[in-house]
Amino acid sequence: MITKIAILVSALLIAYNQLQSTSQQLQEQPVIGIFTQPSTFAEYASQNYTYIAASYVKFLESGGARVIPIPYEANHTTLDEIFKNINGILIPGGSTGLKGPSLYTQRVAYLVNKALKINKEGGWFPIIGICLGHEVMHYILSNYSENFLIDVKGNDKVTRPINIHYRQAYFYSQMKEELYQATLNENLAYYHHIHAVSPSLYEIAPVLQQYLRITSTQTDEEGQLFITSTEGINMPFYSFQYHPEKNPFEWTIPANHSVHAIQFSRIHSYQFIQSCRMNSNKFSLDLNKLIFNYNPIQPINQNYNQVYIFQRLQAMEDAEYQEQS
Numbered sequence: 001m002i003t004k005i006a007i008l009v010s011a012l013l014i015a016y017n018q019l020q021s022t023s024q025q026l027q028e029q030p031v032i033g034i035f036t037q038p039s040t041f042a043e044y045a046s047q048n049y050t051y052i053a054a055s056y057v058k059f060l061e062s063g064g065a066r067v068i069p070i071p072y073e074a075n076h077t078t079l080d081e082i083f084k085n086i087n088g089i090l091i092p093g094g095s096t097g098l099k100g101p102s103l104y105t106q107r108v109a110y111l112v113n114k115a116l117k118i119n120k121e122g123g124w125f126p127i128i129g130i131c132l133g134h135e136v137m138h139y140i141l142s143n144y145s146e147n148f149l150i151d152v153k154g155n156d157k158v159t160r161p162i163n164i165h166y167r168q169a170y171f172y173s174q175m176k177e178e179l180y181q182a183t184l185n186e187n188l189a190y191y192h193h194i195h196a197v198s199p200s201l202y203e204i205a206p207v208l209q210q211y212l213r214i215t216s217t218q219t220d221e222e223g224q225l226f227i228t229s230t231e232g233i234n235m236p237f238y239s240f241q242y243h244p245e246k247n248p249f250e251w252t253i254p255a256n257h258s259v260h261a262i263q264f265s266r267i268h269s270y271q272f273i274q275s276c277r278m279n280s281n282k283f284s285l286d287l288n289k290l291i292f293n294y295n296p297i298q299p300i301n302q303n304y305n306q307v308y309i310f311q312r313l314q315a316m317e318d319a320e321y322q323e324q325s
Contacts, residue, residue, distance in 0.1 A: 026277040030087040031290070032060045033070040035108060035133075036310055037096045041299045044309050054296040054306035056092045056130075059245035062266070063273030066283075067291040071313050072096075072107045078313075083111055085283045088236075088276035093131030093192065093243060098139055099146075109140045116211075119235035126236035126275040131193055134230075134239035138197045141212065142205035149195040154221030156194055159187035159256045162216045162228045162242065169215040169231050170238065171271050179267070182260040189228070189242035189264070190255040191218075192303075196226035196241055212237065236275045244268035252302040 034057065036050035044051070050071065057067045070082055070089070091108055098105045115125040129137040139148045161184055164172050175183065182188060199217065202208045212230040218241075219225050228241045246255040247265040255261070287293075296306035 025280075027087055027279060027281075028277075029283070030065045030273055030276045030279075031068055031085065031281075031283045032065045032088045032090055032273075032276060033068050033082055033086045034060070034090045034092060035070045035104075036072050037092070037094045037104065038072075039309065040095055041301050041307070041309075043300060048312055050310045050312055052291075052308045052310075053092065053245075053304045054308060055245045055249035055304065056090060057291055057296075057308065058249045059265070059269050060090060060273065062248070063269035063271075065273045065276065068283075068285070068289055069291060069294075069308070069310060070111070071310065072104050073313050074107065076110060079107065079110055080114075081285070083114055085281060085285050087279040087281050088126040088128070088272070089115070090272075091127065091129040091133030091136060093133060096132065098132070098136050101139070101144055105136055105139060108136055112137065112140050115237075116235075119232070119237075124236060124278045124280075126238070126272065126279065128272050129239040130245065131241060131243060134227075134241050135195065135197060137237065137239050138201060138208065138212075142201060142208050145201065145205040147204050148197060148201055150198045150224065150226065152194065152196045152220040152224060152226055155191040155196070155218075157192055157253060159190050159254060159261075160218060161185055161187060162189050162218055164216045166213065166215040166231075169213075169229070170275070171229070171231075171267055172215065174267055174271055179260060179263050183264060186256075186258075186260055188247070188256055188258075188261045189218075189244075190246045190253070191242050192246075192253070193241060196220075198224075198226055211235070212239070236278070238272065238275075240268070249305070250303075251305055 034052050036052055038046035039049040039051050052069055060067050089111060096104045115127050118125045142148050199214060211233060213233050214227050215231050216229040217225055218228045230239045244265045247261040294308050296308050299307050
């Protein structure tokens with residue numbers, strides 16, 4: 001009982017401190033930007049098209065937000081315009097190349113660093129990275145460490161539990177005990193990756209310890225430890241190796257659709273949008289720039305039920321997009 005009370009008090013203090021981090025009224029109409037990636041679909045050549053999986057859009061909308069695509073190939077002027085009109089960013093999973101850093105990584109880093117500056121100066125700008133997004137956040141915040149990824153076995157298209165190390169974490173503290181125990185013991189988290197971030201990266205690149213706290217881990221089929229979630233230290237950065245967006249919205253893959261699995265997903269979407277509500281930006285762009293202006297399609301690639309396809313803003317000028325993760 002004492003432990004439960006301590007956890008509850010800690011969670012309330014975290015929520016109070018986050019609310020006190022901004023003097024602005026909570027945003028009632030949050031808009032979240034999602035980065036596009038080069039198309040991986042045969043019918044839409046990557047030289048000409050980019051995409052966003054519709055499940056990420058539904059994930060954010062289910063938490064109470066609107067969505068705007070962030071073209072990864074956009075110039076800094078366009079990125080600046082979008083950034084000042086949104087309340088948070090989602091960096092999705094995918095198979096886009098990161099090392100180099102690639103053009104994709106450079107554009108993501110441009111906005112991550114803008115958010116980092118705001119948060120360091122006492123402002124509030126949330127970012128969530130999922131799978132590839134989790135990995136690229138570590139790549140960027142480690143100052144492009146060459147050793148930011150390890151190979152893992154047995155985590156491609158599987159559902160597994162997670163080992164939570166920090167019960168007071170922003171997302172996990174909001175779980176009722178039944179869901180928390182299910183998270184530890186049931187296969188609620190969907191994994192679709194062949195690379196991961198090792199906790200040892202925080203020793204190789206100690207600068208990470210200034211920004212992120214490891215909140216959960218898992219091991220692969222060979223016993224190799226990898227990070228499954230992190231949260232920012234005194235700032236609203238969050239990352240997950242697993243895919244909370246897939247449980248409710250993807251049906252062509254072996255994601256878990258149980259009641260606990262859906263509740264697990266909802267905690268992630270709701271809590272992230274709540275964090276984004278603390279950002280005071282107001283959306284003033286043309287409403288046609290929102291995702292409502294586009295129609296999702298069903299791709300031949302059956303990893304997704306639906307995707308949004310976008311015409312590239314400019315022709316691809318390099319061949320940097322080998323699969324990295």
